[in-house]
Amino acid sequence: MNIVLIGMRGAGKSKISRRLSVLTKRDVLSSDLLIQYDHDGKSIPEIIEECNGDWRQFRDMEYATLQKITALDGNIIDCGGGIIVDIDEDGHEIFSDRKINLLRANGRIIWLKGDIPRLAAKVKGDATRPSLSQTKSAEDVMYRRLPFYKKAADIVIDIEGKSKRELVEEVHKTIAKYL
Numbered sequence: 001m002n003i004v005l006i007g008m009r010g011a012g013k014s015k016i017s018r019r020l021s022v023l024t025k026r027d028v029l030s031s032d033l034l035i036q037y038d039h040d041g042k043s044i045p046e047i048i049e050e051c052n053g054d055w056r057q058f059r060d061m062e063y064a065t066l067q068k069i070t071a072l073d074g075n076i077i078d079c080g081g082g083i084i085v086d087i088d089e090d091g092h093e094i095f096s097d098r099k100i101n102l103l104r105a106n107g108r109i110i111w112l113k114g115d116i117p118r119l120a121a122k123v124k125g126d127a128t129r130p131s132l133s134q135t136k137s138a139e140d141v142m143y144r145r146l147p148f149y150k151k152a153a154d155i156v157i158d159i160e161g162k163s164k165r166e167l168v169e170e171v172h173k174t175i176a177k178y179l
């Protein structure tokens with residue numbers, strides 16, 4: 001069984017995964033990092049630039065990466081913020097059945113749920129997180145994604161008002177029965 005962390009940008013998936021790894025003695029597989037590994041260490045913004053800003057290509061890379069990640073068992077999977085989406089013919093984000101089905105097959109999906117205005121403000125202007133839309137604000141993108149996280153999640157953990165230590169303890173307690 002894998003433990004899968006999903007959530008909006010800046011929710012703390014990568015940070016919490018690393019701390020959980022120490023507590024559970026499990027390894028972390030990060031979809032973002034493995035995509036960078038497959039692209040000779042380029043940053044995510046550089047990879048997006050190479051795709052001429054076409055997020056569909058990035059979503060396909062996530063799918064291909066998850067196929068490899070989910071072939072393994074017993075790990076913590078740190079997902080990119082957009083793992084729950086694919087892009088339709090009109091360029092709109094839609095729920096990604098293919099990626100979530102892969103994650104569900106041998107994993108428990110935990111959604112680190114945060115306050116959208118707070119997270120949008122936090123990630124605004126962070127150059128390591130490329131803009132998702134020319135027309136929509138980060139906040140609008142997050143609101144549109146909200147039902148997708150809800151649909152994907154087996155377990156929801158509210159991150160607001162909790163220190164990193166408290167949050168890690170809560171997630172650790174929650175996943176204990178799957179370890």
Ligand SMILES: Nc1ncnc2c1ncn2[C@@H]1O[C@H](COP(=O)(O)OP(=O)(O)OP(=O)(O)O)[C@@H](O)[C@H]1O
Nearest residue numbers: 008009010011012013014015080081162163164167
């Ligand atoms: N509970 C928390 N309280 C305070 N700061 C936090 C908490 N969780 C994470 N952070 C901080 O928020 C920042 C973003 O966290 P992190 O990079 O882990 O987000 P992420 O969910 O992996 O985002 P992305 O989807 O962009 O990969 C980090 O600087 C981290 O230290």
Ligand SMILES: O=C(O)C1=C[C@@H](O)[C@@H](O)[C@H](O)C1
Nearest residue numbers: 009032044080081082129130
């Ligand atoms: O929210 C998103 O769509 C993204 C989040 C990051 O983790 C990266 O996967 C990338 O910047 C896309």
Ligand SMILES: [Mg+2]
Nearest residue numbers: 013014032080
């Ligand atoms: Mg991350």
